Amino acid sequence: MAVLEKASSTLQVLSLRRIPYNESGGWFDFKKIKKLQRLAKLTVAGRAIDTDVLVDFLCAHASTLEQLHLTSSDISESVLQVVSSKMLCLKHLSVSAESSEPFPRVIPRRHPHHRERQQQSLTRRNEQQPQSIHQQQNRLHTRTSRRLLHRTRSFIEFPVPSIPQNFHLLTQLPAIQEIDLSGMRLSDAAIQSLGSIQSLQSLWLADSGKNPDNAVTRDGLLVFASILSSNKNALRHLALGYFPSMDDTVMAAFGEIRSLRSLCITSCAGVTDTGLENFLDTAPLSTCFTVIRIYHCKRLTESGVQYAYNKLGRANVSYWHSL
Incomplete structure (x- = not known):
């Protein structure tokens, strides 16, 4: 918190990713932070702060924020209300899916001998003509x-x-x-x-396609x-x-x-x-x-x-x- 308070007049990018709780077992008290006068980009991932605190934080910085990155768990009726009514300078809005891991690593599942097969594939590409x-x-x-x-x-x-x-x-x-x-279930x-x-x-x-009753249809597209x-x-x-x-x-x-x-x-x-x-x-x-x-x-x-x-x-x- 001391770092944020010292950088209140210069900080432009802030990323909150599953930050630890304070000693009393609650959320960090962001209300004690001075307004970040030049904050232009905010990333909140994995329920880093409580919804009510997030709403207050967005209201305080609505005049400067241009980029907002949230996870699907952070999107609510109250958050959207603030974003649409007060964040008139917002240029980029991103909502990603939330992983159950503290720091998700989204990588494709690979075969145990993936590197060996990859090297063999590169060798074949160099030897075979035409490709x-x-x-x-x-x-x-x-x-x-x-x-x-x-x-x-x-x-x-x-x-x-x-x-x-x-x-x-x-x-x-x-x-x-x-x-x-790309982290929200969509509708027509x-x-x-x-x-x-x-x-x-x-x-x-x-679109996940898991919920046919609420999925995007061909006519909707x-x-x-x-x-x-x-x-x-x-x-x-x-x-x-x-x-x-x-x-x-x-x-x-x-x-x-x-x-x-x-x-x-x-x-x-x-x-x-x-x-x-x-x-x-x-x-x-x-x-x-x-x-x-x-x-x-x-x-x-x-x-x-x-x-x-x-x-x-x-x-x-x-x-x-x-x-």
Whole structure:
């Protein structure tokens, strides 16, 4: 606490990750901390502070915060009320899944001899010519695609709460540019309300598919794509993961978004070569769309990926298929 008090006039980034309790067994008393006058980025992970304390803290710093990163357990009706009504400078909102571990390490499960097999694979790639598409998988994993891919793995493993009822209040944020909800269970109404945000530039969404009664449907995705393509908003980057209802028709509908520059699709089993080709045929390739990333879409084949290579060039296509 003494460190925070001394840095109250200069601190710009604060990260709270499962901080220990105080000697009396309660939460740290953040009310005793002077207002952090220049705080621009706040990360709260794993219920680091009590909800009421978090609400008060957000209210005190609403005029300076531009980036807010929370876990799904920290999102509540009261928190969303403060975010939507008082944090007028907020540009980036992220909600990730909560792990049961103190410091979660979200890494793929690997075979005990993974490194040996990896070395053998590298050797074969150097010896064999020409190489197939599966051997030439693009390794340009940018920060955007890594965020969706890794968080959705954690999202699938641990319980995930649904979107709060007053979620639509986020559409009132005047300066919001990036929203990451890969740690929340989504619905048709939730994603459609996101589509109406005019200032939104980047959006990351993931669906667990575990609750069919509250999952995102095919019709919901089509309406979402229609809203994005009709309101002429500034959406440039879209990442979607684990949507079982996403199919070729939905992919073609996303191609109608004229402002879209990049698309990342992760573990959407309904997408086939036809859907990818239709998307590339309708997307604004000549004006702005340049990058597509496809991970773990089982029904895509080398033919569809080769079509993407021809349209965009190999440097702008990232393809990863787990066998």
